Amino acid sequence: xxxxxxxxxxxxxxxxxxxxxxxxxxxxxxxxxxxxxxxxxxxxxxxxxxxxxxxxxxxxxxxxxxxxxxxxxxxxxxxxxxxxxxxxxxxxxxxxxxxxxxxxxxxxxxxxxxxxxxxxxxxxxxxxxxxxxxxxxxxxxxxxxxxxxxxxxxxxxxxxxxxxxxxxxxxxxxxxxxxxxxxxxxxxxxxxxxxxxxxxxxxxxxxxxxxxxxxxxxxxxxxxxxxxxxxxxxxxxxxxxxxxxxxxxxxxxxxxxxxxxxxxxxxxxxxxxxxxxxxxxxxxxxxxxxxxxxxxxxxxxxxxxxxxxxxxxxxxxxxxxxxxxxxxxxxxxxxxxxxxxxxxxxxxxxxxxxxxxxxxxxxxxxxxxxxxxxxxxxxxxxxxxxxxxxxxxxxxxxxxxxxxxxxxxxxxxxxxxxxxxxxxxxxxxxxxxxxxxxxxxxxxxxxxxxxxxxxxxxxxxxxxxxxxxxxxxxxxxxxxxxxxxxxxxxxxxxxxxxxxx
Amino acid sequence: xxxxxxxxxxxxxxxxxxxxxxxxxxxxxxxxxxxxxxxxxxxxxxxxxxxxxxxxxxxxxxxxxxxxxxxxxxxxxxxxxxxxxxxxx
Numbered sequence: 371x372x373x374x375x376x377x378x379x380x381x382x383x384x385x386x387x388x389x390x391x392x393x394x395x396x397x398x399x400x401x402x403x404x405x406x407x408x409x410x411x412x413x414x415x416x417x418x419x420x421x422x423x424x425x426x427x428x429x430x431x432x433x434x435x436x437x438x439x440x441x442x443x444x445x446x447x448x449x450x451x452x453x454x455x456x457x458x459x460x461x462x463x464x465x466x467x468x469x470x471x472x473x474x475x476x477x478x479x480x481x482x483x484x485x486x487x488x489x490x491x492x493x494x495x496x497x498x499x500x501x502x503x504x505x506x507x508x509x510x511x512x513x514x515x516x517x518x519x520x521x522x523x524x525x526x527x528x529x530x531x532x533x534x535x536x537x538x539x540x541x542x543x544x545x546x547x548x549x550x551x552x553x554x555x556x557x558x559x560x561x562x563x564x565x566x567x568x569x570x571x572x573x574x575x576x577x578x579x580x581x582x583x584x585x586x587x588x589x590x591x592x593x594x595x596x597x598x599x600x601x602x603x604x605x606x607x608x609x610x611x612x613x614x615x616x617x618x619x620x621x622x623x624x625x626x627x628x629x630x631x632x633x634x635x636x637x638x639x640x641x642x643x644x645x646x647x648x649x650x651x652x653x654x655x656x657x658x659x660x661x662x663x664x665x666x667x668x669x670x671x672x673x674x675x676x677x678x679x680x681x682x683x684x685x686x687x688x689x690x691x692x693x694x695x696x697x698x699x700x701x702x703x704x705x706x707x708x709x710x711x712x713x714x715x716x717x718x719x720x721x722x723x724x725x726x727x728x729x730x731x732x733x734x735x736x737x738x739x740x741x742x743x744x745x746x747x748x749x750x751x752x753x754x755x756x757x758x759x760x761x762x763x764x765x766x767x768x769x770x771x772x773x774x775x776x777x778x779x780x781x782x783x784x785x786x787x788x789x790x791x792x793x794x795x796x797x798x799x800x801x802x803x804x805x806x807x808x809x810x811x812x813x814x815x816x817x818x819x820x821x822x823x824x825x826x827x828x829x830x831x832x833x834x835x836x837x838x839x840x841x842x843x844x845x846x847x848x849x850x851x852x853x854x855x856x857x858x859x860x861x862x863x864x865x866x867x868x869x870x871x
Numbered sequence: 872x873x874x875x876x877x878x879x880x881x882x883x884x885x886x887x888x889x890x891x892x893x894x895x896x897x898x899x900x901x902x903x904x905x906x907x908x909x910x911x912x913x914x915x916x917x918x919x920x921x922x923x924x925x926x927x928x929x930x931x932x933x934x935x936x937x938x939x940x941x942x943x944x945x946x947x948x949x950x951x952x953x954x955x956x957x958x959x960x
Binding site (some may be wrong): 456462473474477484514585621648651652659660801869871 | 895898921
């Protein structure tokens with residue numbers, strides 16, 4: 371049964387995103403003629419503080435922040451809010467550490483992708499190609515996971531079939547990303563972030579109302595916790611099911627490690643001026659923290675509303691949030707609230723899509739066909755870029771049509787892989803003058819191999835997440851390689867480390 | 872907006888990065904203290920106090936520290952390098 375009232379708000383929202391895409395494309399048409407790739411892939415370095423903050427948070431906040439995470443919080447209680455709350459630092463950390471340095475250097479050497487910066491810093495095409503490959507593989511898996519998550523919740527709430535739901539919103543996101551490019555992605559992200567906050571607000575309202583107020587909900591949580599063999603929802607380790615080593619690794623995986631996500635880092639070279647980045651640090655922290663603490667908290671409180679045992683839901687906590695929206699909200703509010711998780715999904719996909727396409731076009735195609743960037747070839751370049759963006763989107767959607775299980779874990783695998791690959795390359799590349807291509811290649815290959823093999827074979831050190839192995843071994847490989855290899859030459863050091871001269 | 876040479880910008884940016892590291896260390900320590908340093912049974916408005924401290928408290932602390940750091944230590948300068956280009960190269 372497809373419910374019209376539940377569908378109308380999202381349909382309007384999609385229409386609004388599409389119109390924004392077409393409008394912004396028209397506005398940029400002039401600038402695109404002279405330097406297409408700079409306009410299309412980083413929006414001509416024009417983002418202001420508010421848009422920068424919102425696009426960063428919206429890219430980072432995904433379907434797992436809206437559906438997967440709160441679902442687990444419903445099961446494990448406040449420990450999961452604690453687990454998610456480390457992400458409070460995600461917005462300011464990357465901007466504070468890399469924000470200005472990347473911006474200054476990217477302007478100096480005219481870089482428009484993160485891989486441009488890496489290629490220049492390490493003077494290694496092998497490294498740049500490896501980075502592009504890793505980025506494309508993990509971006510694709512992440513996009514598929516996002517498509518699946520978004521389509522599932524959309525189907526669950528509106529009563530559409532999974533396939534129709536997927537095609538419905540996938541086509542929208544692919545069209546506006548393809549025609550609009552980075553600036554459209556950033557501005558639609560801003561709209562998405564606002565809808566995410568609004569959705570969260572409505573959800574909070576519905577949960578408190580349906581649960582009979584905070585006091586009542588907390589009483590039922592306490593009652594559930596006191597039943598023997600149940601998880602204590604009020605303990606910071608969820609009766610040991612969120613162990614301390616896992617919390618420690620969470621600080622790396624979703625805290626400090628997030629500075630290495632290329633889709634976030636590219637935002638550091640796309641903003642206008644220092645005032646923008648300063649303002650974005652503050653706004654980003656306020657919004658990111660509210661979302662990362664707020665959503666899982668709502669998941670916990672939902673336990674006072676949805677009281678059936680997990681087995682009755684097929685053991686799948688991903689069903690909690692869709693069920694809450696579909697069964698416990700008035701249809702109009704539900705229609706607006708469903709935009710929240712869809713917006714979270716779309717804003718993440720659009721950013722991955724444009725960054726993935728930039729890796730193919732700018733880092734591979736343009737690098738090997740330098741003439742293609744000439745002024746007279748800008749039209750062809752625009753053709754190629756939009757085709758590649760569209761193709762990439764279509765391929766991932768086709769793969770998402772026959773989906774595997776559990777969103778959270780697929781997503782976290784790609785997530786940890788990207789962090790392992792890029793963490794030391796970016797951090798040491800910008801802050802350690804000895805860092806060289808030997809260290810970088812070794813750390814990327816070695817760290818990633820260690821991370822993927824351990825994850826694949828289920829090897830673990832106590833209950834630490836494997837990101838600790840990935841980043842840890844990456845560091846060792848990097849330092850060995852850098853000391854063993856030759857130090858970078860003078861010209862690079864003068865650009866990246868002028869303070870040493 | 873401050874006029875800085877290319878080199879001075881890097882000295883300033885390294886200083887800002889150091890401050891961000893210190894702030895992050897403070898936040899992480901505060902989070903662990905709140906999460907595991909408080910008796911689990913104390914509640915406030917029937918919410919566990921460790922949760923209020925570690926999640927809401929850390930959030931507020933982070934926002935305050937970042938506003939403070941940005942206003943106090945972060946400097947506005949030109950991201951482009953046109954003025955110093957000739958002298959540097």
